Amino acid sequence: MILKLNHLQGKAAATTAPDVIETIYSLMEEGHIEKDQFARLQIELDWIQYKQNFREVVIATQGYNSQGHRAPMMDMHVDTRQVSPDCLRADLLRALAHAKPGPQPQDRLPLEDFQSMRSSIVWEFNKLYWNRLKDWETMSGRGYEQALPGGQSDGHQPQAIADSVGDFWTLLRDMESKNQLPQEVFLVEIGVGTGTRMGLWLDKFRQLDQQRDTKYYPKLKVLLGDYSLATLDMSRPAVRDHADLCSFLVLDAINPLKSLSFLRYKVMLVHSTNVYDNLPDEEVVRRDGRLYFVQVRAYLPVAEVARIASAFEIPGDRMRSQIDRLLEGHFEDFGSRERGVNFWQEIWKAVRLEERLVQLEDLPEFPFPEGLDAGKLEDMLQQAPADFRFHLSSGALESLVRTLPLLHPRGYLQVQDIFVTDINQYRLGFFGPGKLEGSLLNWVNGALLKEVAERAGYDVHFAPFHYRKGSRTSILYTTRRE
Template sequence: MDLRPHARLRGATPVDLTTAVTPVLEALGEDDADLDRVRVVCDWVQYKQSFRDVVDVRPILSCDGTGAGPTPTPISVRDDDLEVAVDLRRSGGVALKELTAARLSADPGARVHLEDWGPGSASCIWDFNALYWSHLRLWEEATGQGYEQALPGGESDARNRDGARALIDELFVVWDGLAASGALPDQLYVVELGVGNGSQARVFLDEFRARDRAHGRGYYRRLHYLMCDYSQHVLDLARATVAEHRDHVSSFVLDATRPRTSLGFLTVKVFLVYISNVYDNLPTDEVAQLGGRTYCVQTRAHLPAAPAAEIAAQVHAEPCELPGLVRKLLRLGPELLVDAAPAHVPDLAAAVDFWRRVWAEIRLEERYVPLGGLDLYALAPGVSGEMLRPLLESGADLRMHVSNGALASFVDTLPLLHPYGKLVCHDLFVTETQAYRTHFRGPGKYDGSVVNWVNGRLLAHVARRRGFDVQYAPFAHRSGGNIVTMSAQVMD
């Protein structure tokens, strides 16, 4: 048994293990499972919406699912068959024994599966994530609120004047030194990945202009601020927000995991890359080390039977037709879905409502599949799975994010930095591997998008191999919260 939220055992309202765990063990005792080969894992899923049920059952396979046969079990390696996962936060007031028994005996065919098994980064939940950012305006109109209101606290930590002033002052120190030696370029580049509605860019540019006037070096005249985002709608909002600085601003639609596709002309030229709440929104796999064996966590998105029947009835379809409608929605978007499936969604409002209802109910089945070898697993372009070894073999059983999308973005961004440049990122970082053993780190749902904590230890390990130093610190300009500031620059 693996009880991860240790802190919940104490305090004013401690978890009652008798009511939270005993019913699960009773259900297992009445099942025909070999208890010697069963893991029970208890998490505290803090997200109000996630892809988890109160109780999930995860097979632990002995082969890779391709029919290649079982992977040999080394001596001293524990070989489990099954993992039962319980969300302690929602377990109170639930008939836990009956629910666990139902999960153990459930017919998978009762669910409406939206995809086949595959690594987490390839799941259709990331297509939903992309749909959200591509059609953000429609979602906001349907919900009546902007996407930032879905964040904890209702806004991003990026919009902070004290933080902007600190960054600008650091830039001026570097530029003054280069100017004194005649090495300062004529063009001074700053890049922001994931601009949101442009508020952070506006704060930075306003403060930059004011401090440059006081500084008296004319850096604002030479400044080029590049706003980059996946969503054209978001960039349009951002451009309007920074209209006063338009002569110093350019905007780029780009894939955050491959920034140099659009920004390659800036290689070794950028003095500041600024990122806020982007990495936690990029696709990721999960891997696990259980009993001395390494696994990939495969997922399969589905709709539970009852919600699927309700959604199907609302769009005049059978439950078995939902996967096809969902694929059309993800491929075409809500506007074109109206033309492609008028019998099911007669107008745009119905298409958006279908999108939101499916997203609210979508869940992920999970299973553990053995990894044949870390050297055969690519974390990101040019990054071998061997980078995971020191983290996975750091102690007891462990399950953690690979942060493939964040790692790909990070590795592809570093070459843009000037030798005196710096990357600054505010996000949800796991900075100690042990934290994966004590807390649930996603995935969760923020409005219509996906959120996962980012494997900061892995990013730092990869960066050091490439000659960059990475530091983590609590966000300095707001107390409380979970945001951590990562900075990366060329090693001295």
């Protein structure tokens, strides 16, 4: 058996590891774990920093080959933050029971079949949240920004905005001096939220432009994009003073080019804050030279189903269909809108993900997100650890490769988000998924994004976001290589 420590919380690791070892040995002595199984078992101690997440305290992840037959490989993950010594044995036994062949314990209500997390039902919950944000916020009594570290989006930090405005003004000045300044200067923000950033940015830019008497401000054409119409509406007041310059567009961040193809090679600045970490994602495990694709299945623990069904007077066997109604936004089905939102919050809190690992026999057969292929992944993995689990950041990757063609030859993409910039970091912490209010977040595999963008002819670098003490945000800059 291999015991892996995936975090830097020394105290928690030092107390949990001996308990786990002792319990595993006693389970083996009692016949709950076969010797053969023990020999191949890998136990991973994680530390899940998100109070709301998709994990039971212990999960067992069984390996399968590409034909769907069980492979002799199993991982167990223990969340050292949630674990308690009194429950460890029962938690391990419960997880093992789910990984055994044959009839499964009937303590889960599956919400879907096993599949890539990229297509899981959890993203429908995420979308519902952004579409019905006001309902959620009214019920919980706090705005989504309050749940962020620091209590506000790093996108709204005044000095960061002032620096971004200064850099942009300098670029326009340089282009003007070379007779390259276009008549119309296009700016796009994707995933605008409250619109606060764009409002502040435009205030600052207008001020600087007036101070320096450069007359760039009237040339600006600003597009605010989001997949939620409700969010776009909510963002309008923040840019009211700049209404003549601004247009609002429903677009999917996964494919900006689709809605903005008329701006190909024209956009001077594309900006996003805290959007890439909110796009569909999936994970891959590398073990003994092989790659395994992590498939997930969303479920509700049956005890939670019973509790919620009784509170909302829903027959247990109708729970699944009521969740579909919920995801279609029919809150009034539950008696009143408030009750519907309350039901939504209870369900979301209870949703968990179970996992299995499916071996990739042949890398080229993997359903890669656009922008990635077997060659690029193999190249990236040459420098990577032989045994680790990482995020593909499929949504972020697709967003990136379908945004780059929008950039003017002197234009740039600026993304503020939580990035894993060195692949080795994956062995030192937990990078999602976590729940943030009604949304989901995963750290973005910046190392992979960089590899892909550089191969497409762009320079990429990451700068730490030094505007808030303790911030984990980085700023990704991308420009076309000269």
